[in-house]
Amino acid sequence: MNILIVNPNTSQSVTDLIEAEARRTASPDTTLTMATAPFGVAYIETRFEALVGGYATACAAAEHIGKFDGLIVAAFGDPGLAGIKELFDVPVVGMTEAALASACLLGQRFSIIAISNRIQAWYRECVAANGLSSRLASVRSLQEPLRDIGSVQEDHSARLEQMALQAVEQDGADVIIVAGAPLAGLARSLKGRIPVPVVDGVSSAVRHCESLVALSAGSAKQGSFARPPRKPNLGLPPALAKLLD
Amino acid sequence: MNILIVNPNTSQSVTDLIEAEARRTASPDTTLTMATAPFGVAYIETRFEALVGGYATACAAAEHIGKFDGLIVAAFGDPGLAGIKELFDVPVVGMTEAALASACLLGQRFSIIAISNRIQAWYRECVAANGLSSRLASVRSLQEPLRDIGSVQEDHSARLEQMALQAVEQDGADVIIVAGAPLAGLARSLKGRIPVPVVDGVSSAVRHCESLVALSAGSAKQGSFARPPRKPNLGLPPALAKLLD
Amino acid sequence: MNILIVNPNTSQSVTDLIEAEARRTASPDTTLTMATAPFGVAYIETRFEALVGGYATACAAAEHIGKFDGLIVAAFGDPGLAGIKELFDVPVVGMTEAALASACLLGQRFSIIAISNRIQAWYRECVAANGLSSRLASVRSLQEPLRDIGSVQEDHSARLEQMALQAVEQDGADVIIVAGAPLAGLARSLKGRIPVPVVDGVSSAVRHCESLVALSAGSAKQGSFARPPRKPNLGLPPALAKLLD
Amino acid sequence: MNILIVNPNTSQSVTDLIEAEARRTASPDTTLTMATAPFGVAYIETRFEALVGGYATACAAAEHIGKFDGLIVAAFGDPGLAGIKELFDVPVVGMTEAALASACLLGQRFSIIAISNRIQAWYRECVAANGLSSRLASVRSLQEPLRDIGSVQEDHSARLEQMALQAVEQDGADVIIVAGAPLAGLARSLKGRIPVPVVDGVSSAVRHCESLVALSAGSAKQGSFARPPRKPNLGLPPALAKLLD
Amino acid sequence: MNILIVNPNTSQSVTDLIEAEARRTASPDTTLTMATAPFGVAYIETRFEALVGGYATACAAAEHIGKFDGLIVAAFGDPGLAGIKELFDVPVVGMTEAALASACLLGQRFSIIAISNRIQAWYRECVAANGLSSRLASVRSLQEPLRDIGSVQEDHSARLEQMALQAVEQDGADVIIVAGAPLAGLARSLKGRIPVPVVDGVSSAVRHCESLVALSAGSAKQGSFARPPRKPNLGLPPALAKLLD
Amino acid sequence: MNILIVNPNTSQSVTDLIEAEARRTASPDTTLTMATAPFGVAYIETRFEALVGGYATACAAAEHIGKFDGLIVAAFGDPGLAGIKELFDVPVVGMTEAALASACLLGQRFSIIAISNRIQAWYRECVAANGLSSRLASVRSLQEPLRDIGSVQEDHSARLEQMALQAVEQDGADVIIVAGAPLAGLARSLKGRIPVPVVDGVSSAVRHCESLVALSAGSAKQGSFARPPRKPNLGLPPALAKLLD
DSSP: OOEEEEEEOOHHHHHHHHHHHHHHHHTTOOEEEEEESSSEEEEEESHHHHHHHHHHHHHHHHHHTTTTEEEEEOOOOOOHHHHHHHHHSSOOHHHHHHHHHHHHHHHHEEEEEEOOOOOOOOHHHHHTTOOOOEEEEEEEEOSSSSSOGGGGGHHHHHHHHHHHHHHHHHOOOOEEEOSSSGGTTHHHHHHTTTOEEEEEHHHHHHHHHHHHHHHHHOOOOSTTTTTOOOOOEOOOOOOHHHHHH | OOOEHHHHHHHHHHHHHHHHHHHHHHHHTOOEEEOOOEEESSSSSSSHHHHHHHHHHHHHHHTTTOOEEEEEEEEETTHHHHHHHOSSSSSSEEEHHHHOOOOOOOSOEEEESSSSSSSHHHHHHHHHHHOOOGGGGEEEESSSOOOOOGOOOOOOHHHHHHHHHHHHHHHSSSSEEEEEGGTTTHHHHHGGGSSOEEEHHHHHHHHHHHHHHHHHHOSSSSSSSSSOOOOOEOOOOOHHHHHHO | OOOEEESSOOOHHHHHHHHHHHHHHTTTTTEEEEEEOEEEEESOOHHHHHHHHHHHHHHHHTTTSSSSSSSEEOSSTTTTHHHHHHSSSSSSEEEHHHHHHHHHOSSOOEEEEEETTTTTHHHHHHHTTOOGGGGGEEEEEEOSOSSGGGGGHHHHHHHHHHHHHHHHHHHHHSSSEEOOOGGGGGGHHHHGSSSSOOHHHHHHHHHHHHHHHHHOOOSSSTTTTSOOOOOOOESSSSSHHHHOO | OEEEEEEOOOHHHHHHHHHHHHHHSOOOTTTTEEEESSSEEESSHHHHHHHHHHHHHHHOOOOEEOOOEEEEETTOTTHHHHHHHHHSSOOEHHHHHHHHHHHHHHSEEEEEESSSSSSEEEEEEEHHHTTOOOGEEEEOOSSOOOOOGGGHHTTTHHHHHHHHHHHHHOOOOOOOOOOOOGTTHHHHHGGGSSSOEEEEHHHHHHHHHHHHHHHHOOOOOSTTSSSOOOOOEOOOHHHHHHHOO | EEEEEEEEOHHHHHEEEEHHHHHHHSSSTEEEEEEOOSESSSOSHHHHHHHHHHHHHHHHHHTTTTOEEEEEOOSOOTTHHOOOOOSSOOEEEEHHHHHHHHHHHHOOOEEEEEEEEESHHHHHHHHHTTTTTGGEEEEOOSSSSSSSSGHHHHTTHHHHHHHHHHHHHHHOOOOOEEOOOGOOOOOHHHHGSSSSOOEEEEHHHHHHHHHHHHHTTTOOSTTSSSOOOOOEEEOOOHHHHHHHH | OOEEESSSSHHHHHHHHHHHHHHHOOEEEEEEEEOOOOEEEEEOOOOHHHHHHHHHHHHHHHHHTTTTTTEEETTOOOHHHHHHHHHOOOEEEHHHHHHHHHHHHHHHHHEEEESSSSSHHHHHHHHHHHTEEEEEEEEEEEOOSSSOGGHHHHHHHHHHHHHHHHHHHHOOOOOOEOOOOOTTHHHHHHHHSSOOEEEHHHHHHHHHHHHHHHHHHOOOOSSSSSSSOOOEEEEEEEEHHHHHO
16 A cells, blocks of 8 residues: 655655654555655644645645555644545545544543644644534643754653643543644653553554555545536646646 | 735636625725736635635735735635735735624524535535534525536526525525625625625625724734744745745 | 614713714714613623613614614623614624624634623623634633723723733733723724734724625515514503504 | 512413413412513514513512512513523523423423424524523424414414424424413423423423522522622612612 | 432442432422442442443332332433433433533533542533533532542531632632532532532432423433333343333 | 454344454454343444443453453444443444544545434434534434344345435535444445445444554543542442452
């Protein structure tokens, strides 16, 4: 099975983090292909940045059309996800929705640990769009500016662990979601030290994408996730334009 | 006061419809500037098309930076709206949110009349993102393929009126929203024939944008609608890149 | 255009505050007429006081029937508003619903700054009746007794500003609503000092009422906002009784 | 125990219907006193009529202050109820909230059978204000004009029974609420013929009011149901004015 | 009237507490029969314990079939309640739903005071299953381990009172619910010292069960609370098996 | 990896259906063990039947303690699931929650196709307990009595397919969930003929359980899914009693 993972952020260092965690999780017979957003920002924290990253992800994925059995949009907040699902007749999985699926199977209420204060609103709206606000115990985040997006985990490990514990003890979280591609892999190191399950977005996305491909539930020929109706278009990258024809 | 209206669809004929209705509504001392999405699809009906249209709208608006006091995103469904609001320190108003504001001030529950079946899911999700699902009585839409996006109103006038009446009588709508830029102006012709208020998105957007500019409530320097934090970016159109620096 | 503004509180000093702010906002060609509740309490803070104030507002407005193109119910909490909308075939706008409309167009989540602890429950229920609880970040209020309803703004200016800042920093408010007719105009003085948009109820109501009149969306002949069905009535003030016949 | 029942409608015939049903239900040691709204409309169907009826009910009840241990607001839709609860330090029960309490104890989802189409919106909003929309299976109502408010039950008995059956079979109702004082007693005659519990508002209100008095849970000295704060008032009936001092 | 009260906990001391409070409340002509769960745990705090207690309650009640006119499931959290309602054609009332009914009739928002931290999740989910989360102001609980389930009230009286006051002052509770059979009767002793109504589950359940029996609204022959369809069963206690045939 | 699958129904024929579908899906290195409820009913359709089935499932699973890495509760409606999760420190997955997870990853709104009218209420409440009511497009079910629970698929294949199509075309379903263990495998045969993804509960549960085991997110030592606190218990099967000590 071939899975394409697109990083909607433009940082290669984040792509590398995602790839490392994804390879640790993927089944032996899964082939992973990585791609990085061809345009956009280094690290998505806001709705506008997600808008750009979502479109960039669609453009990147379109380049690989026909070569993947499943697609992962690998930024927490799932930039452009619902739209991208319309484009392809294979499973398309977002990091947030995958983490939410894991968390919901492991407990009733979850908390999200995030890397910046600004990112909270976008994450909350993403949870709401998934219809799961009633299961969100809290979002907690680092408050200080980040020195380097590639080393957030090491720079702030004590604070990240402390926030996870507070979410359990003060917010009633049954499960902790460690959010954001820059925190890929943190769940593993936190696990022994947090008294509830800790969920990672990248590994959840890889597993759930593999599952959906394996379940082969069929694709949408009708309904709101079918390919957009054919109509005139303009100024799109050739791969994308071809996809819409 | 200068208001920039960007049509997220690429059809000039739709831009012309919007402009005609906007000029009818705008105050004498308001100067309107029209822009059309530089890339995307002729008429947005799906989440993916809205993703492209949202980004295209941001690109188009960035070209005019400093020359407008208010910005209108003139497609129902408000493509990219929340993200675009982060970019500018002037009021940014979407056609849907403007129509919803008018409808909420005119009654308790509203129905949306739309031009295609496919467009319904996107509209519903837009209403939900506005937190107003509990006030949505129904969405009703044309089912047949459209001959020409520029002449929907004339081609289907009897059916559109019938759907509005059904929404009042069967769905309990207190207000009718005629949705979609191609239906701009239809509210005026329907009005005498529908026994409840009928709301148009373009004229609502123009009025509410003028109001917000006049109220000068201030812009977001903090919180989730402040300008995105400065960070490395890549491959953005120059006007947009400049805006993020 | 003629707009009638009724103050559901019986305090002339509050009517004067409302009028001052309304005149600052109204278009040059709008004629404002002020009225004060003929019975009720000096300042509405509770559901019962709102019940009386709502009926008193209806009585006052009925006296002016035929002389206004739009009606504003000028107390936060919108006493009697939905009922009063049934009576008149012109737009009727409440201070709260107008402030909520402005706030929703300016951001996703808003906080309300209020003048007394007691008033919070009534405001929360009003937001809920508007279907907007999911967008309410918080309500914060003065706790101490008020020396004089006409001078709340000056007496408590530092505390009011502090609460607005806390709402932004601690509650995640994208927009601040300064609630209550006694705080009319405070938004203007706060604006430079609060890092998000600040919304005032009176000026929002005036602008939105003017917009609805200008949009002339039509009135309700059917549905739940049509005039109440004719039936025997008893003991109503003559102007009101006439309206129901 | 003394219970005062106020009919917010001005029709003596409806008061008589309410009284007959209430006497059938009340405990032997309960003394019932009836009062009829001193002003308002013959039969409340709309929000405005409820506004008047709510205030009229408060005025009527204030005349009896000190002479009752519990108060019932005897119109479905509970006009003015939350406000009236603030006034008295004895239990105040509305017909709708009482019927909802019975229905919720008898099943998960309920349907409401009503006497006019117009009344539906008001009822729905009342259920929503009680926070119980998720348990409302449907509202069904007579559509035709009523010949006489005092004889609705006899005039439309077959249609009322049919609607109750449809609610069970088509809408998934576990319980039927027969709504509106003019239908007081209908539940008894329907009961054998409907395959789920049928709830009557008047008898529910009498029983629940007796229960609350007996439970003597205490009254609100603080919080949002405490007596409104003392403040200047104007033009209120003497009994009401005295209550607020 | 005969009412059977089943304690889903296996502690006889808790059954005694419940019985004492129930006898204080019951009408003179009500005969109470007590039963204790024949298997399960001493005091239910978790979902699993409630699962066992719910089934044990059904088994206990089935032994008394034909001898009661109403049944009370006397543990807060209402273990197995909705299922048990399907079994009997007489009213079945849970302690939580009864307390919620009382609280909703006495105010808009309520807080729950509970005896252990662990029990909070179960209570919250029970409130949610009743559709009343929007009226829940807070849940507050003792944090320390309990010395003896039979003497919680005396051991922790000061802390319990303090939590109730905090719920009023900090959480906006209009009503306090004292939750859990081990706190039966505490409401009476707290009442004078808490400035809002205080509701007790046992006495509410007794009163509301008596009311439902008296109202004789009929039982479910169809719909989701009718007796389960006949089908093969296996390994059930004889009384229960007989009930299903 | 060892996975224990417990059928909460007592029918061996249903266990066989589940096993066949599970073996088709499981990874080569997964060992499946099947168990059937030792007591209860042949096929669970109601809340009471689910109460018994949930407890029976716990009893059955406790017999296998220490021999499984993951547990599947294999009846749609997830009888006893949240309680059972508290008992084991390995992942416990329900058929419904697994199907919902798959459906949510494949689209926005889903419909459930069920085998009897009676079962609908239980399914709806299960979806609500998962917090996903806003994504439920509809539940459609067979209406006629079932000849044989083991042959539902063949007996009603045309009707089941028709209901799935209606859910897509009339209810706006993006995904179809074929619900109930007796329909295990139907998704595969329907797939080519339904124009949207079709989800099966058994195969979803197997895949998601395998994923959770592989992700090894850790178990709950605190919070609401930790093992219930030690306390006296009575009359439990030895394996279960041991688990609680």
